[in-house]
Amino acid sequence: MRRVLFLFLDGVGIGVKDPRVNPLFAARLPALRSLAGGDLPSLGRRRSQTDLSRVLPLDATLGVPGLPQSGTGQTSLFTGVNGAALAGKHFGPHPYSTLKPVIAGQSIFRRLLDAGKTPLFANAFPRRFFEYLETHRSRMSVTTFSCTASGVPLLRTEDLARGAAVSADITNAGWRDLGHPEIPVIDPREAGARLAGLARRYDFVLYEYWKTDKAGHAMDFPGAVDVLETFDAMLGGILESLDPAGTLILLTSDHGNIEDMTTRTHTRHPVPLIVYGADAPAFAARIRQGADLTVVTPLVLEYITGTM
Secondary structure, eight states, rough: OOOEEEEEEETTTOOSSSSTTOOOGGGGOHHHHTTTTSSSTTTBBEEOOOOSSEEEBSSSSSTTTSSSOOHHHHHHHHHSSSHHHTTOOOOOOOOOOGGGGHHHHHHHHHHHHHTTOOEEEOOOHHHHHHHTTTTTTGGOOHHHHHHHTOOOEEEEEHHHHTTBBBBTSSOTTTTTTTOOOSSSSHHHHHHHHHHHHHHSSSEHHHHHEOOHHHHHHTHHHHHHHHHHHHHHHHHHHHHHOTTTTTEEEEESSSOOTTOOOTOOOOOOOOOEEESSSHHHHHHHHOOOOTTTTGGGHHHHHHHHHHHH
């Protein structure tokens, strides 16, 4: 059985190797570095490999002028359809109206369900999020819209409390302010172990980390280092708990941002695709030079359904 754990980092591109500009090179990221062969990807070194991993660049501009945005980038990433080209522009943070039928019919969640597979969106959402959706359904992200349109349930506070979901901030530290003081703070490595456990139960697990994009927009360098190191600690927990022979780990983004702290805007930089597991070499070999975000979902589907 082939399983995939998809770690989606919002707003993480491949930038310059300069710790004064790029917090990826200022932060302590041993888990990420181990996947990348000891050094992180940069504009001067976009590819690397180990026995169990491959690092490749993906084009986030999608052949469309302007700065990449989350709505069209995530549509491209999670459907395999070039959202920016279809919309005629980059658009975000929410999906452009003309892209919603594409997401509803062709998202990775919808297509995995149609193939008889078990997808899960591992992020937990607080009560106030569901209250917000009652009057703001048009403001859903690509990932949440993908789930609601396909019938994949969004996980709730109760799921997080019993260890069957992971918080968007990894440690649960923000849940007290969200009206849930009963949710305990956990170590990032425990969050990683939880994700690894979910990856053993489902064919496809997606976890979304948006704090990287938020830190980039804020131009908060210390904050950027902190969110990256928290994610890396969770990744370390995943690697400690997951058998690379049984699950393929994918890590990528929708556009650049945090890698250039001289600007609040997104960047035109490529984004890294990190593939880890026993099947990583074969998976990465299917990705051509110059590939963009649209390559990911078709390959994941082929991999999980055994047609690769």
